[in-house]
Amino acid sequence: MPDSTPLQLSHADMKALGEYALSAAMRHVETLRDQPVSRRLLSREETEALLRVPMPEHGTDPRQLIDQLVRDVFPHVLHADHPRFYAFVPSPTNWVSILADLLVSAHNVFTGHWLAGPTASQVELVVVDWLKSLCGLPESGGGIMVSGGSMANLTGVAAAREAKLGGPDERGTLYCSDQTHSSMAKGVRLLGFRREQRRTVPTDDRLRLSVPALEAMIRDDRAAGRRPFCVVANGGTTNTGAVDPLHEIADVCEREGLWMHIDGAYGAAAVIVDRGREALRGMERADSITLDPHKWLFQPYEIGCLLVRDARTLRAAFRLNDDDHADYLTDVVRHISDEVNLYEMGPQLTRSFKAVKLWLSLRAFGLSEFRRAVDVGFDMADEAERCLREDSRWEIVTPSQMGVVTFRWRGDGSLSDAERDARTPHVVDAMREDGYALIMSTQLKGRPAFRICAINPATNAQEIREAIRRLAGFAERLG
Template structure:
């Protein structure tokens, strides 16, 4: 009797070749595809919802269904003209890394299970720590994304500065901080008075004077400030908070400085990015998402901590947790790095392989050039908009992001805001490029984030011409 879940070698070969061809076709033909496609829930049910059958279905039929009905009906966040949100401009080598990780099913929760794989993860972490200017004492962990990295950073900060949960403790972050921070704080039990949102200046950077005043007021009211969250490239505008001034303030006040660089921290590999991120090296912890400006496929985030020992202190498995099944792990490898002691997960995959494989394949200079593309195309978009005379720049090109809205001479703000929504819809229906809006100071603005390594100014110009034409339709 054959094993119930085993394919023959020939069947595995055929399935693998078909899947590989699909992925290669996606990469080679992506420019000819629309940037976004979506269907209604009813239509999606009609296309893919079926009862679970008792018998087998030929894999070729299932791949046909995926190729016809699933992959085409999605945002293509790796499309060179996907300028919305924060794209995930992947590369083929990293996709192969994900395949190898899944195919070998490496458990990377502790050293005993994956010593060489763990060392690759530590090597990539070391590259990122050095790039961010952190000391030899630093350490880190790869997680699912910025949301989990931010949550984990607060856990380390809380254990380090407070020794555990304290209902009087306060975390400070700006009104431009990613929503994952507020969500993570709620999950960790911080109630609303403990989550202090600080105003930003005209450039959407955290107002240091306002932060200092909030800290003083909270101390006077018996609260216990312990952590400041700074932004290294906000999702809205690419703004970088004044990191040197915030580091000085945190040093004076004895506060943990966490830098949410999920979007922007990887730009430190480029001289322009490094200049914008001055002070990053003074952070106690940093969030960095390789599936953004390190051009990796979803999903991979990273938390870096100045003192790696504090991660183990925060996430250690204590004796009363009764993790008896880890006795052999603890007995053999007490001095080695166990990633379950640096984060929430025990079961975790070999997350760093795709980053390691692509960085080694292409080299650091290629990644630096890829970051340059994002800067250049965003700068070009700003110049085009300013030269047109028809658009108002809301925030300039910074860290590969800019925002703008229709001038609309003689139009009210309300009319311009309504036109902004219609322009977004027309652009999405057109399919050539994806441009979405955000809200800045209570008003919508169009937003571009052209950080794909294969983006170019010709396609950006064609996108802006379309936006202008759609706005002129009224």
Template structure:
């Protein structure tokens, strides 16, 4: 058989190709499944617990040598596989930083896959690149950043932090990281420490300072430490301020920290993965005053701009610095085939601006969502998340069995169930974990514990625009209910053994 005979004439379908009717049938069913999912976010449980053994049973199989019906596969995935775990867009899911998603974003991802959108080199993906450039400039404008700011869409907040810190290192240390020191508060996200680790810094080179009473990095403490380190011969080069800590939503004071960084010649990176999006509202702009002064900023549209994963963004006051760190010619090896795609004149090769060479058009999700709904709808949705946190705080203040621990900040607040007569201590701490377990086991809400000043508390992040005041009330009611059932008719004695709290409550399991 000749090689031409072996590949066939294409009178039949080529490999890995479906007939039009098959694609249309599967596509219609997929849209039905998507609409059913998105139109009833509160229709099912907020959490579907599945053990590893159950999922192995469901999915472990040999490599499928022969194909099967695509519609059946889509139904199986939507029915029992993708639903396992937490439902982030559930209106009573207040855990972590829930993402809500939008229908235009779903279509954007499908379009990208169909068109194999590749905003890496202009030659390959000029249209996709221009969409990304426009979306970045919209984001800078919406956040009120300085003219000339720009950046890149990346996988999420962790990669945005890594990208920004790479530029900070290259700009300030110029290839010699001996004695270098970076600063943040102990409330910063672990992705900051991870980024420095990837960049080759030792853990001792990240100084994590204790925050003030409001969980903010204190400028005077920072200034003293920077001066002391300099006096000791060390080389301070970077401050990471957090614009909305994950635990309590605290905002490091940007303006005084920016002043200090300017005086001391330090790079200021603002990690706004959780909170920066609030800048699109007046209230958020006031809470995040001075954010525009940062040299670099992390924003995570897959959090408070309601996009599906993966969508993070790194923005810089001087975006050309990205090219200085990441352009291919700086890291050139003998790969002549890439010279064909070098950019000319005003063409932009976004693969020169970050880690990835082949990169998807993540920006399209946000572009299509913004064009479909308009920025005003986004503003209203972000406002709503902050108002909902205020509502939760009011309800907690009205309830003698609940106690607010940290006030709402950027849609995050912490509180605890505290029956009369039970003071802080290990019993109260254990009780919070148990309350959360009981509420989560009921299935229709997600409230998880965290630690604040060494004490266990419950945390709400209320940024889902499909959550209502009634959802907040219902979850707080469930917390009180669980607390009462766990503590029973008596008030627990802090001196007694904790074992009673560790027993499963009778009707929980």
């Protein structure tokens, strides 16, 4: 197979292998609905037996290797793109974006600086502008594509720290709710903050950040000589879809001179439909917003985005001082006036061309098609709630909001809370092994609850109802 140049294939081999890989990809996408959404979870011993090979000195026909991936690897991963995947945050994709990833890999586009790719950087600037205006941020705003919500949250806090504290400060204090995604805790720690510099604000009975509690904490912290600098609000918690009271939090931030970051990794994209815009009122007042296109904008992993109200804040946090520039980047810096070196807006130098899949798919389908797709998520979570309410053996914990509903098994009423709670993980496991649909659990105020996140636009009411029927069957049986 190899021709004389190392690592290269002949035209005929490229074509044959390309068609082979493409048909495997199409088969997956086209048959997804008929595949199990999950399988029995393999043990480490089993994955070792399937996949451990010595480092190969010589090659193998890549078609055989693709066959092995299709046989031994892909079937055992959770299909987050499956229409009946209702766990975590589903990740439905679209074929145009999948092909965009292929094209980007083929061209191996570097978007770290203008010199390497002015057009690629321009596409990213355009996509950031689209997202920025969808979220209601002003012209002065900007943003950067990153791997996902974790990196966007970290990047947002880095910008906040620079803007409000002028750099690391042992007294700097940041506020999250007890529902804030754990990636925020990790990011804040990586930035060098100690645990006590991140305050956990309690939530109200709707699991929304309590503003009176926030105000009291800020007051106490100031009195103790700390420097409050940032409040993290949730634009759709992963647990329940709850949106914090954004206007009230923005008022506090304005009054106190604090940076308002919204973690809308999961929920912010819902702003494109009426129900989402209504739920996210006040988002436009944020200083920074995390929005993950690989969640509710139907993109394959990885593409997250941090948006900021003032593009200069990102540059302030990430630009290199003149004496810190790598010598070999001299020409890169020389070429800049109005142009943008994206490596100075975020943590990475070498960056792939993530924005183009969103650019291509939005242009190919139009925003109206994305609106239709997001609306399905709201409708399907409503459908799940309706179905659960029709059966008195279920108890709704949080109603359908932003595509998420949470609930517990009540049964015939004879079970204690402890008995009901103990049953939950067994029901989850049974459901996963059944493979029809994936419904998992979360912890809400210290107790387990089932959770459906129904944002795949290919899901339908009949499947949601069948999934809940099966879940009830397992809950009934697994006493």
